[in-house]
Amino acid sequence: MLRDLRLTLPRAGARELTIVEERIDAWARGRLALVPGSRAHAWLVELVVFVLKQGWACLFGGALLTLLLAARFWYPESASLARNDALTLAALGLQVLMLATRLETVREMRVVLLFHLVGTAMELFKTDAGSWSYAAEGVLRVGDVPLFSGFMYGAVGSYLVRVFRIFELRFDRHPRRWVTAALAVGIYANFFTHHWVADARWVLLAAVVAVYGRTVMHFRVHAARLRMPLLLAFTLVAAFIWVAENLATFAGAWLYPSQVDGWHVVGGTKLVSWFLLMIVSVVLVTWVYPPRPPDGAGAVTR
Template identity: 85%
Template sequence: MSLPRPGARELTVVEERIDGWARARLARLRVRSVRAGLVELAVFVLKQGWACLFGGLLLGVLLVARFWYPDDAWLVRNDALTLAALALQVVMLVTRLETVRELRVVLLFHVVGTVMELFKTDAGSWSYAAEGVLRIGAVPLFSGFMYGAVGSYLVRVFRIFDLRFDRYPRRVLTALLAAGIYVNFFTHHWFADARWVLLAAVVAVYGRTVMHFRVHAARPRMPILAAFALVATFIWVAENVATFAGAWLYPSQVDGWHVVGGTKLVAWFLLMIISVVLVAWVYPPRRPDDRDRVAAPGG
Protein backbone atom coordinates (compact mmCIF):
# COMPACT_ATOMS: atom_id res chain seq x y z
CA MET A 1 0.00 0.00 0.00
CA SER A 2 1.39 3.40 -0.97
CA LEU A 3 0.98 5.93 1.78
CA PRO A 4 1.30 9.70 1.54
CA ARG A 5 4.30 11.18 3.22
CA PRO A 6 3.97 14.37 5.20
CA GLY A 7 4.24 17.42 2.95
CA ALA A 8 7.03 19.91 3.02
CA ARG A 9 7.27 19.94 6.82
CA GLU A 10 10.58 20.25 8.63
CA LEU A 11 10.86 17.16 10.80
CA THR A 12 13.36 16.43 13.54
CA VAL A 13 15.07 13.05 13.79
CA VAL A 14 12.57 11.88 16.41
CA GLU A 15 9.60 12.93 14.26
CA GLU A 16 11.09 11.13 11.25
CA ARG A 17 11.46 7.99 13.34
CA ILE A 18 7.85 8.18 14.51
CA ASP A 19 6.68 8.55 10.91
CA GLY A 20 9.01 5.74 9.80
CA TRP A 21 7.59 3.44 12.48
CA ALA A 22 4.04 4.24 11.37
CA ARG A 23 4.86 3.87 7.66
CA ALA A 24 6.36 0.41 8.17
CA ARG A 25 3.26 -0.84 10.00
CA LEU A 26 0.62 0.83 7.88
CA ALA A 27 2.20 -0.58 4.70
CA ARG A 28 0.99 -4.04 5.79
CA LEU A 29 -2.53 -2.95 6.78
CA ARG A 30 -5.71 -1.93 5.03
CA VAL A 31 -6.23 1.84 5.18
CA ARG A 32 -9.62 1.62 6.87
CA SER A 33 -9.06 -1.03 9.52
CA VAL A 34 -9.06 -1.07 13.31
CA ARG A 35 -5.34 -1.81 13.47
CA ALA A 36 -4.53 1.05 11.09
CA GLY A 37 -6.63 3.33 13.28
CA LEU A 38 -4.71 2.21 16.37
CA VAL A 39 -1.40 2.95 14.63
CA GLU A 40 -2.60 6.47 13.76
CA LEU A 41 -3.75 6.93 17.36
CA ALA A 42 -0.35 5.85 18.66
CA VAL A 43 1.35 8.34 16.30
CA PHE A 44 -0.99 11.09 17.50
CA VAL A 45 -0.17 10.38 21.16
CA LEU A 46 3.58 10.17 20.48
CA LYS A 47 3.63 13.43 18.56
CA GLN A 48 1.52 15.22 21.16
CA GLY A 49 3.95 14.03 23.83
CA TRP A 50 6.85 15.21 21.69
CA ALA A 51 5.22 18.63 21.25
CA CYS A 52 4.84 18.85 25.05
CA LEU A 53 8.51 18.04 25.61
CA PHE A 54 9.58 21.35 27.15
CA GLY A 55 6.47 21.66 29.32
CA GLY A 56 6.72 18.05 30.47
CA LEU A 57 10.39 18.39 31.39
CA LEU A 58 9.67 21.64 33.23
CA LEU A 59 6.91 20.00 35.27
CA GLY A 60 9.33 17.19 36.08
CA VAL A 61 11.90 19.72 37.30
CA LEU A 62 9.25 21.39 39.50
CA LEU A 63 8.32 18.06 41.09
CA VAL A 64 11.96 17.09 41.67
CA ALA A 65 12.63 20.47 43.29
CA ARG A 66 9.55 20.09 45.48
CA PHE A 67 10.38 16.66 46.90
CA TRP A 68 14.14 16.21 46.59
CA TYR A 69 15.83 19.60 46.48
CA PRO A 70 17.56 20.18 49.86
CA ASP A 71 16.13 23.05 51.92
CA ASP A 72 19.59 24.05 53.14
CA ALA A 73 21.25 24.15 49.68
CA TRP A 74 23.45 27.21 49.05
CA LEU A 75 21.41 27.92 45.89
CA VAL A 76 17.80 28.53 46.86
CA ARG A 77 15.09 26.52 45.16
CA ASN A 78 13.60 29.31 43.01
CA ASP A 79 17.00 30.29 41.59
CA ALA A 80 17.79 26.63 40.90
CA LEU A 81 14.48 26.32 39.04
CA THR A 82 15.30 29.37 36.93
CA LEU A 83 18.73 28.02 35.98
CA ALA A 84 17.31 24.57 35.23
CA ALA A 85 14.58 26.05 33.01
CA LEU A 86 17.17 28.16 31.18
CA ALA A 87 19.33 25.08 30.64
CA LEU A 88 16.35 23.20 29.19
CA GLN A 89 15.66 26.05 26.80
CA VAL A 90 19.29 26.19 25.66
CA VAL A 91 19.38 22.43 25.08
CA MET A 92 16.14 22.62 23.04
CA LEU A 93 17.73 25.26 20.81
CA VAL A 94 21.22 23.74 20.49
CA THR A 95 19.87 20.29 19.64
CA ARG A 96 17.45 21.87 17.14
CA LEU A 97 14.41 20.55 18.95
CA GLU A 98 13.25 24.15 18.71
CA THR A 99 14.04 26.50 15.84
CA VAL A 100 15.15 30.12 16.19
CA ARG A 101 11.84 31.12 14.65
CA GLU A 102 9.98 29.18 17.33
CA LEU A 103 12.20 30.63 20.04
CA ARG A 104 11.07 34.14 19.08
CA VAL A 105 7.50 33.17 19.96
CA VAL A 106 8.64 31.57 23.23
CA LEU A 107 10.49 34.76 24.20
CA LEU A 108 7.39 36.80 23.40
CA PHE A 109 5.41 34.52 25.72
CA HIS A 110 8.03 35.21 28.42
CA VAL A 111 7.48 38.96 28.14
CA VAL A 112 3.67 38.80 27.98
CA GLY A 113 3.54 36.32 30.88
CA THR A 114 6.03 38.13 33.10
CA VAL A 115 4.16 41.44 32.78
CA MET A 116 0.98 39.68 33.86
CA GLU A 117 2.80 37.94 36.69
CA LEU A 118 4.14 41.23 38.07
CA PHE A 119 0.66 42.70 38.20
CA LYS A 120 -1.16 39.61 39.47
CA THR A 121 1.26 38.91 42.32
CA ASP A 122 1.05 42.55 43.37
CA ALA A 123 -2.76 42.28 43.32
CA GLY A 124 -2.60 39.12 45.48
CA SER A 125 -4.07 36.76 42.87
CA TRP A 126 -1.31 34.24 43.63
CA SER A 127 2.12 34.23 45.26
CA TYR A 128 5.59 32.68 45.09
CA ALA A 129 8.04 31.79 47.82
CA ALA A 130 9.97 34.92 48.80
CA GLU A 131 13.46 33.66 48.11
CA GLY A 132 16.29 34.02 45.62
CA VAL A 133 17.86 36.81 43.62
CA LEU A 134 16.80 35.74 40.11
CA ARG A 135 13.52 37.58 40.28
CA ILE A 136 11.75 40.77 39.31
CA GLY A 137 9.92 42.07 42.35
CA ALA A 138 7.92 39.17 43.79
CA VAL A 139 8.14 37.15 40.57
CA PRO A 140 10.91 34.54 40.18
CA LEU A 141 12.23 34.40 36.62
CA PHE A 142 11.33 30.73 36.18
CA SER A 143 7.65 31.79 35.98
CA GLY A 144 8.25 33.18 32.48
CA PHE A 145 9.39 29.75 31.34
CA MET A 146 6.00 28.31 32.31
CA TYR A 147 4.35 30.69 29.84
CA GLY A 148 7.14 29.83 27.42
CA ALA A 149 6.19 26.15 27.75
CA VAL A 150 2.72 26.96 26.40
CA GLY A 151 4.29 28.86 23.50
CA SER A 152 6.72 26.02 22.84
CA TYR A 153 3.88 23.50 22.66
CA LEU A 154 1.79 25.61 20.30
CA VAL A 155 4.54 26.42 17.80
CA ARG A 156 5.65 22.77 17.74
CA VAL A 157 2.08 21.56 17.20
CA PHE A 158 1.68 23.97 14.27
CA ARG A 159 4.72 22.41 12.61
CA ILE A 160 4.47 18.75 13.64
CA PHE A 161 0.78 18.38 12.73
CA ASP A 162 0.93 20.73 9.73
CA LEU A 163 -2.15 22.61 10.96
CA ARG A 164 -4.49 24.06 8.33
CA PHE A 165 -7.68 26.05 8.86
CA ASP A 166 -10.98 26.51 7.08
CA ARG A 167 -12.66 29.91 7.54
CA TYR A 168 -9.96 31.29 9.85
CA PRO A 169 -10.97 34.80 10.98
CA ARG A 170 -9.04 37.86 9.88
CA ARG A 171 -5.87 38.19 11.94
CA VAL A 172 -6.55 41.86 12.72
CA LEU A 173 -9.87 40.85 14.29
CA THR A 174 -8.24 38.08 16.33
CA ALA A 175 -5.53 40.52 17.48
CA LEU A 176 -8.16 42.98 18.73
CA LEU A 177 -9.93 40.15 20.55
CA ALA A 178 -6.68 38.95 22.14
CA ALA A 179 -5.84 42.51 23.21
CA GLY A 180 -9.25 42.83 24.86
CA ILE A 181 -8.74 39.55 26.72
CA TYR A 182 -5.27 40.57 27.90
CA VAL A 183 -6.46 43.97 29.10
CA ASN A 184 -9.37 42.35 30.99
CA PHE A 185 -6.90 40.23 32.99
CA PHE A 186 -5.79 43.54 34.50
CA THR A 187 -8.87 45.77 34.50
CA HIS A 188 -11.27 43.29 36.12
CA HIS A 189 -9.60 44.17 39.43
CA TRP A 190 -11.17 47.66 39.20
CA PHE A 191 -14.07 47.36 36.76
CA ALA A 192 -16.65 44.74 35.85
CA ASP A 193 -15.15 41.44 34.69
CA ALA A 194 -15.86 41.11 30.98
CA ARG A 195 -14.69 37.50 30.63
CA TRP A 196 -18.14 36.16 29.74
CA VAL A 197 -18.61 38.85 27.09
CA LEU A 198 -15.14 38.03 25.75
CA LEU A 199 -15.96 34.31 25.80
CA ALA A 200 -19.05 35.00 23.69
CA ALA A 201 -16.89 37.07 21.34
CA VAL A 202 -14.46 34.17 20.96
CA VAL A 203 -17.34 31.86 20.00
CA ALA A 204 -18.61 34.42 17.49
CA VAL A 205 -15.18 35.00 15.92
CA TYR A 206 -13.93 31.39 15.82
CA GLY A 207 -17.24 29.53 15.74
CA ARG A 208 -17.05 28.63 12.02
CA THR A 209 -13.33 27.78 11.98
CA VAL A 210 -12.36 24.16 11.39
CA MET A 211 -8.85 22.90 12.08
CA HIS A 212 -7.31 20.21 9.84
CA PHE A 213 -4.27 18.34 11.12
CA ARG A 214 -2.06 15.60 9.75
CA VAL A 215 -1.24 12.64 11.99
CA HIS A 216 0.53 10.39 9.49
CA ALA A 217 -1.65 9.11 6.67
CA ALA A 218 -4.80 10.33 8.41
CA ARG A 219 -5.95 13.93 8.06
CA PRO A 220 -8.67 14.47 10.67
CA ARG A 221 -10.41 17.75 11.37
CA MET A 222 -12.23 19.31 14.30
CA PRO A 223 -13.83 22.62 15.30
CA ILE A 224 -11.09 24.93 16.52
CA LEU A 225 -13.15 25.83 19.62
CA ALA A 226 -13.01 22.17 20.65
CA ALA A 227 -9.22 22.22 20.22
CA PHE A 228 -9.00 25.36 22.40
CA ALA A 229 -11.07 23.67 25.11
CA LEU A 230 -8.95 20.50 25.07
CA VAL A 231 -5.66 22.41 25.33
CA ALA A 232 -7.06 24.66 28.08
CA THR A 233 -8.06 21.55 30.04
CA PHE A 234 -4.58 20.09 29.62
CA ILE A 235 -3.02 23.35 30.89
CA TRP A 236 -5.39 23.29 33.88
CA VAL A 237 -4.16 19.78 34.73
CA ALA A 238 -0.54 20.99 34.42
CA GLU A 239 -1.43 23.95 36.68
CA ASN A 240 -2.62 21.53 39.35
CA VAL A 241 0.66 19.63 39.12
CA ALA A 242 2.65 22.88 39.36
CA THR A 243 0.75 24.18 42.40
CA PHE A 244 1.05 20.74 44.02
CA ALA A 245 4.81 21.07 43.49
CA GLY A 246 4.68 24.46 45.21
CA ALA A 247 5.75 26.49 42.17
CA TRP A 248 3.15 29.07 43.20
CA LEU A 249 0.04 29.10 45.37
CA TYR A 250 -3.37 30.69 45.19
CA PRO A 251 -4.61 32.38 48.40
CA SER A 252 -6.97 29.47 49.11
CA GLN A 253 -4.05 27.00 48.93
CA VAL A 254 -1.79 28.69 51.48
CA ASP A 255 -3.18 26.62 54.39
CA GLY A 256 -3.16 23.40 52.39
CA TRP A 257 -3.05 22.36 48.76
CA HIS A 258 -6.25 21.44 46.94
CA VAL A 259 -7.27 21.06 43.32
CA VAL A 260 -7.52 24.36 41.48
CA GLY A 261 -11.17 25.24 40.86
CA GLY A 262 -12.75 24.44 37.53
CA THR A 263 -13.56 28.14 37.02
CA LYS A 264 -9.90 28.59 36.08
CA LEU A 265 -10.69 26.69 32.89
CA VAL A 266 -12.39 29.81 31.51
CA ALA A 267 -9.29 31.88 32.24
CA TRP A 268 -7.07 29.31 30.53
CA PHE A 269 -9.46 29.10 27.58
CA LEU A 270 -9.20 32.88 27.12
CA LEU A 271 -5.44 32.75 27.57
CA MET A 272 -5.40 30.20 24.76
CA ILE A 273 -6.75 32.86 22.40
CA ILE A 274 -3.85 35.19 23.26
CA SER A 275 -1.45 32.30 22.75
CA VAL A 276 -2.88 31.26 19.39
CA VAL A 277 -2.89 34.85 18.11
CA LEU A 278 0.79 35.27 19.04
CA VAL A 279 1.70 32.04 17.25
CA ALA A 280 -0.42 32.92 14.22
CA TRP A 281 1.64 36.06 13.62
CA VAL A 282 4.73 33.86 13.20
CA TYR A 283 3.00 30.95 11.46
CA PRO A 284 0.27 32.58 9.32
CA PRO A 285 -2.72 30.20 9.23
CA ARG A 286 -2.94 28.27 5.96
CA ARG A 287 -5.96 26.78 4.26
CA PRO A 288 -6.20 23.02 3.74
CA ASP A 289 -5.22 21.71 0.34
CA ASP A 290 -7.42 19.43 -1.79
CA ARG A 291 -5.94 16.26 -0.26
CA ASP A 292 -6.90 17.44 3.23
CA ARG A 293 -10.46 18.16 2.13
CA VAL A 294 -10.86 14.77 0.45
CA ALA A 295 -9.30 12.82 3.33
CA ALA A 296 -11.33 14.54 6.06
CA PRO A 297 -14.57 12.84 7.13
CA GLY A 298 -17.44 14.38 5.23
CA GLY A 299 -14.97 16.09 2.86
Protein backbone atom coordinates in the same frame (compact mmCIF):
# COMPACT_ATOMS: atom_id res chain seq x y z
CA MET B 1 -16.13 15.85 17.39
CA LEU B 2 -13.49 14.54 15.00
CA ARG B 3 -14.86 14.28 11.47
CA ASP B 4 -13.96 13.21 7.96
CA LEU B 5 -11.02 10.81 8.28
CA ARG B 6 -8.94 10.68 5.11
CA LEU B 7 -5.91 8.43 4.70
CA THR B 8 -3.23 9.82 2.41
CA LEU B 9 0.47 9.25 2.14
CA PRO B 10 2.56 12.18 3.46
CA ARG B 11 4.20 14.03 0.61
CA ALA B 12 7.98 13.62 0.49
CA GLY B 13 9.74 16.80 1.53
CA ALA B 14 6.44 18.57 2.29
CA ARG B 15 6.91 18.59 6.06
CA GLU B 16 9.66 20.13 8.14
CA LEU B 17 10.45 17.34 10.62
CA THR B 18 13.12 16.77 13.24
CA ILE B 19 14.92 13.43 13.39
CA VAL B 20 12.61 12.24 16.18
CA GLU B 21 9.51 13.09 14.15
CA GLU B 22 11.00 11.34 11.09
CA ARG B 23 11.57 8.21 13.17
CA ILE B 24 7.98 8.27 14.44
CA ASP B 25 6.72 8.49 10.86
CA ALA B 26 9.12 5.73 9.76
CA TRP B 27 7.80 3.50 12.55
CA ALA B 28 4.23 4.22 11.44
CA ARG B 29 5.00 3.37 7.81
CA GLY B 30 6.50 0.06 8.92
CA ARG B 31 3.48 -0.82 11.08
CA LEU B 32 1.00 0.10 8.33
CA ALA B 33 2.88 -2.10 5.87
CA LEU B 34 2.47 -5.13 8.16
CA VAL B 35 -1.32 -5.22 7.78
CA PRO B 36 -2.11 -3.33 4.56
CA GLY B 37 -5.74 -2.47 3.98
CA SER B 38 -6.83 -2.96 7.59
CA ARG B 39 -8.75 0.13 8.68
CA ALA B 40 -8.79 -0.89 12.36
CA HIS B 41 -5.01 -1.41 12.34
CA ALA B 42 -4.53 1.95 10.58
CA TRP B 43 -6.63 3.69 13.24
CA LEU B 44 -4.54 2.09 16.01
CA VAL B 45 -1.28 3.18 14.36
CA GLU B 46 -2.61 6.72 13.91
CA LEU B 47 -3.63 6.83 17.58
CA VAL B 48 -0.17 5.76 18.72
CA VAL B 49 1.47 8.33 16.42
CA PHE B 50 -0.89 11.03 17.72
CA VAL B 51 0.06 10.28 21.34
CA LEU B 52 3.78 10.17 20.51
CA LYS B 53 3.70 13.46 18.61
CA GLN B 54 1.63 15.19 21.24
CA GLY B 55 4.15 14.04 23.85
CA TRP B 56 6.96 15.31 21.65
CA ALA B 57 5.24 18.68 21.24
CA CYS B 58 4.93 18.86 25.06
CA LEU B 59 8.64 18.13 25.51
CA PHE B 60 9.62 21.45 27.07
CA GLY B 61 6.47 21.77 29.18
CA GLY B 62 6.72 18.17 30.38
CA ALA B 63 10.39 18.55 31.26
CA LEU B 64 9.68 21.79 33.13
CA LEU B 65 6.83 20.21 35.07
CA THR B 66 9.11 17.30 35.97
CA LEU B 67 11.65 19.79 37.30
CA LEU B 68 8.97 21.47 39.44
CA LEU B 69 7.84 18.17 40.94
CA ALA B 70 11.41 16.97 41.48
CA ALA B 71 12.27 20.21 43.29
CA ARG B 72 9.17 19.82 45.45
CA PHE B 73 10.10 16.35 46.70
CA TRP B 74 13.87 16.10 46.44
CA TYR B 75 15.48 19.55 46.50
CA PRO B 76 17.43 19.77 49.80
CA GLU B 77 16.22 22.40 52.27
CA SER B 78 19.82 23.04 53.32
CA ALA B 79 21.05 23.84 49.81
CA SER B 80 22.92 27.13 49.51
CA LEU B 81 21.17 27.86 46.19
CA ALA B 82 17.52 28.77 46.66
CA ARG B 83 15.06 26.38 45.05
CA ASN B 84 13.52 29.07 42.83
CA ASP B 85 16.97 30.07 41.57
CA ALA B 86 17.81 26.43 40.88
CA LEU B 87 14.59 26.08 38.91
CA THR B 88 15.40 29.20 36.88
CA LEU B 89 18.89 27.94 36.01
CA ALA B 90 17.56 24.47 35.17
CA ALA B 91 14.83 25.90 32.92
CA LEU B 92 17.37 28.14 31.18
CA GLY B 93 19.67 25.16 30.65
CA LEU B 94 16.79 23.16 29.23
CA GLN B 95 15.96 25.95 26.79
CA VAL B 96 19.58 26.27 25.64
CA LEU B 97 19.80 22.48 25.21
CA MET B 98 16.71 22.43 23.00
CA LEU B 99 18.18 25.11 20.76
CA ALA B 100 21.65 23.57 20.67
CA THR B 101 20.27 20.16 19.70
CA ARG B 102 17.85 21.72 17.18
CA LEU B 103 14.85 20.37 19.01
CA GLU B 104 13.52 23.91 18.75
CA THR B 105 14.06 26.27 15.84
CA VAL B 106 15.11 29.89 16.12
CA ARG B 107 11.77 30.84 14.57
CA GLU B 108 9.95 28.95 17.32
CA MET B 109 12.22 30.52 19.92
CA ARG B 110 11.04 33.99 18.91
CA VAL B 111 7.51 33.03 19.87
CA VAL B 112 8.70 31.51 23.15
CA LEU B 113 10.52 34.75 24.03
CA LEU B 114 7.38 36.74 23.26
CA PHE B 115 5.44 34.46 25.61
CA HIS B 116 8.07 35.14 28.27
CA LEU B 117 7.52 38.89 27.98
CA VAL B 118 3.72 38.73 27.88
CA GLY B 119 3.59 36.24 30.75
CA THR B 120 6.09 38.05 32.97
CA ALA B 121 4.21 41.35 32.58
CA MET B 122 1.04 39.61 33.76
CA GLU B 123 2.89 37.88 36.59
CA LEU B 124 4.26 41.17 37.93
CA PHE B 125 0.81 42.71 38.02
CA LYS B 126 -1.05 39.67 39.34
CA THR B 127 1.36 38.95 42.19
CA ASP B 128 1.23 42.60 43.22
CA ALA B 129 -2.59 42.41 43.17
CA GLY B 130 -2.49 39.27 45.33
CA SER B 131 -4.02 36.92 42.75
CA TRP B 132 -1.31 34.35 43.51
CA SER B 133 2.10 34.28 45.16
CA TYR B 134 5.53 32.66 45.01
CA ALA B 135 7.89 31.67 47.78
CA ALA B 136 9.96 34.68 48.82
CA GLU B 137 13.36 33.15 48.14
CA GLY B 138 16.23 33.54 45.72
CA VAL B 139 17.78 36.45 43.85
CA LEU B 140 16.85 35.55 40.27
CA ARG B 141 13.57 37.39 40.35
CA VAL B 142 11.85 40.61 39.31
CA GLY B 143 9.94 42.01 42.24
CA ASP B 144 7.97 39.11 43.72
CA VAL B 145 8.19 37.04 40.53
CA PRO B 146 10.95 34.41 40.16
CA LEU B 147 12.33 34.28 36.63
CA PHE B 148 11.38 30.64 36.14
CA SER B 149 7.73 31.75 35.89
CA GLY B 150 8.36 33.13 32.40
CA PHE B 151 9.45 29.68 31.27
CA MET B 152 6.03 28.30 32.21
CA TYR B 153 4.40 30.67 29.73
CA GLY B 154 7.20 29.81 27.30
CA ALA B 155 6.23 26.14 27.66
CA VAL B 156 2.73 26.96 26.35
CA GLY B 157 4.26 28.86 23.43
CA SER B 158 6.67 26.01 22.72
CA TYR B 159 3.81 23.51 22.56
CA LEU B 160 1.69 25.64 20.26
CA VAL B 161 4.38 26.44 17.70
CA ARG B 162 5.43 22.78 17.60
CA VAL B 163 1.91 21.42 16.99
CA PHE B 164 1.44 23.98 14.21
CA ARG B 165 4.43 22.44 12.43
CA ILE B 166 4.25 18.77 13.46
CA PHE B 167 0.54 18.34 12.67
CA GLU B 168 0.48 20.65 9.62
CA LEU B 169 -2.42 22.67 11.00
CA ARG B 170 -4.76 24.16 8.40
CA PHE B 171 -7.98 26.10 8.95
CA ASP B 172 -11.34 26.45 7.24
CA ARG B 173 -13.03 29.85 7.66
CA HIS B 174 -10.33 31.27 9.92
CA PRO B 175 -11.16 34.86 10.95
CA ARG B 176 -9.05 37.75 9.72
CA ARG B 177 -5.93 38.21 11.80
CA TRP B 178 -6.72 41.83 12.65
CA VAL B 179 -10.01 40.63 14.17
CA THR B 180 -8.27 37.97 16.26
CA ALA B 181 -5.59 40.47 17.29
CA ALA B 182 -8.22 42.95 18.53
CA LEU B 183 -9.93 40.15 20.45
CA ALA B 184 -6.62 39.03 21.99
CA VAL B 185 -5.82 42.59 23.10
CA GLY B 186 -9.22 42.85 24.76
CA ILE B 187 -8.75 39.52 26.56
CA TYR B 188 -5.25 40.38 27.73
CA ALA B 189 -6.38 43.82 28.93
CA ASN B 190 -9.24 42.27 30.91
CA PHE B 191 -6.78 40.20 32.95
CA PHE B 192 -5.63 43.58 34.31
CA THR B 193 -8.68 45.83 34.20
CA HIS B 194 -11.09 43.45 35.99
CA HIS B 195 -9.38 44.48 39.23
CA TRP B 196 -10.87 47.98 38.85
CA VAL B 197 -13.93 47.64 36.60
CA ALA B 198 -16.45 44.92 35.84
CA ASP B 199 -14.99 41.61 34.70
CA ALA B 200 -15.78 41.23 31.00
CA ARG B 201 -14.69 37.59 30.67
CA TRP B 202 -18.17 36.33 29.80
CA VAL B 203 -18.60 39.00 27.14
CA LEU B 204 -15.16 38.11 25.79
CA LEU B 205 -16.02 34.41 25.89
CA ALA B 206 -19.12 35.12 23.80
CA ALA B 207 -16.95 37.14 21.40
CA VAL B 208 -14.56 34.19 21.05
CA VAL B 209 -17.48 31.91 20.16
CA ALA B 210 -18.74 34.43 17.62
CA VAL B 211 -15.31 34.93 16.02
CA TYR B 212 -14.13 31.30 15.97
CA GLY B 213 -17.46 29.47 15.98
CA ARG B 214 -17.32 28.53 12.27
CA THR B 215 -13.60 27.74 12.15
CA VAL B 216 -12.57 24.13 11.58
CA MET B 217 -9.02 22.92 12.23
CA HIS B 218 -7.50 20.31 9.89
CA PHE B 219 -4.46 18.36 11.04
CA ARG B 220 -2.35 15.48 9.81
CA VAL B 221 -1.29 12.71 12.19
CA HIS B 222 0.65 10.36 9.89
CA ALA B 223 -1.33 9.28 6.86
CA ALA B 224 -4.63 10.52 8.27
CA ARG B 225 -5.96 14.02 7.78
CA LEU B 226 -8.53 14.79 10.48
CA ARG B 227 -10.58 17.82 11.40
CA MET B 228 -12.35 19.21 14.44
CA PRO B 229 -14.00 22.50 15.46
CA LEU B 230 -11.31 24.93 16.58
CA LEU B 231 -13.28 25.85 19.71
CA LEU B 232 -13.14 22.19 20.77
CA ALA B 233 -9.37 22.18 20.26
CA PHE B 234 -9.07 25.33 22.42
CA THR B 235 -11.14 23.68 25.16
CA LEU B 236 -9.08 20.47 25.16
CA VAL B 237 -5.77 22.33 25.38
CA ALA B 238 -7.11 24.64 28.13
CA ALA B 239 -8.21 21.57 30.12
CA PHE B 240 -4.77 20.02 29.71
CA ILE B 241 -3.10 23.21 30.97
CA TRP B 242 -5.50 23.27 33.94
CA VAL B 243 -4.35 19.75 34.89
CA ALA B 244 -0.72 20.88 34.58
CA GLU B 245 -1.55 23.92 36.76
CA ASN B 246 -2.84 21.62 39.48
CA LEU B 247 0.40 19.64 39.39
CA ALA B 248 2.46 22.85 39.47
CA THR B 249 0.60 24.28 42.47
CA PHE B 250 0.88 20.90 44.19
CA ALA B 251 4.63 21.18 43.60
CA GLY B 252 4.56 24.61 45.27
CA ALA B 253 5.63 26.52 42.16
CA TRP B 254 3.05 29.13 43.13
CA LEU B 255 -0.08 29.22 45.29
CA TYR B 256 -3.46 30.87 45.09
CA PRO B 257 -4.69 32.61 48.27
CA SER B 258 -7.10 29.76 49.01
CA GLN B 259 -4.21 27.26 48.90
CA VAL B 260 -1.93 28.96 51.41
CA ASP B 261 -3.34 27.00 54.38
CA GLY B 262 -3.35 23.72 52.46
CA TRP B 263 -3.23 22.62 48.86
CA HIS B 264 -6.44 21.68 47.05
CA VAL B 265 -7.47 21.30 43.45
CA VAL B 266 -7.62 24.56 41.51
CA GLY B 267 -11.24 25.57 40.93
CA GLY B 268 -12.86 24.72 37.62
CA THR B 269 -13.54 28.41 37.00
CA LYS B 270 -9.87 28.72 36.10
CA LEU B 271 -10.71 26.76 32.96
CA VAL B 272 -12.37 29.88 31.57
CA SER B 273 -9.25 31.91 32.29
CA TRP B 274 -7.06 29.34 30.57
CA PHE B 275 -9.46 29.15 27.64
CA LEU B 276 -9.24 32.92 27.17
CA LEU B 277 -5.47 32.90 27.62
CA MET B 278 -5.36 30.22 24.91
CA ILE B 279 -6.83 32.75 22.48
CA VAL B 280 -4.05 35.23 23.26
CA SER B 281 -1.50 32.44 22.86
CA VAL B 282 -2.85 31.21 19.53
CA VAL B 283 -3.06 34.73 18.11
CA LEU B 284 0.62 35.29 18.99
CA VAL B 285 1.56 32.08 17.18
CA THR B 286 -0.45 32.96 14.06
CA TRP B 287 1.72 36.03 13.56
CA VAL B 288 4.68 33.67 13.10
CA TYR B 289 2.80 30.84 11.38
CA PRO B 290 0.01 32.56 9.39
CA PRO B 291 -3.10 30.34 9.29
CA ARG B 292 -3.46 28.54 5.97
CA PRO B 293 -6.51 26.90 4.37
CA PRO B 294 -6.54 23.10 3.91
CA ASP B 295 -5.45 23.29 0.28
CA GLY B 296 -2.45 25.45 1.21
CA ALA B 297 -3.42 28.09 -1.33
CA GLY B 298 -2.60 31.26 0.55
CA ALA B 299 -2.97 32.46 4.12
CA VAL B 300 -5.07 34.75 6.25
CA THR B 301 -2.96 37.90 6.25
CA ARG B 302 -5.28 40.79 7.02
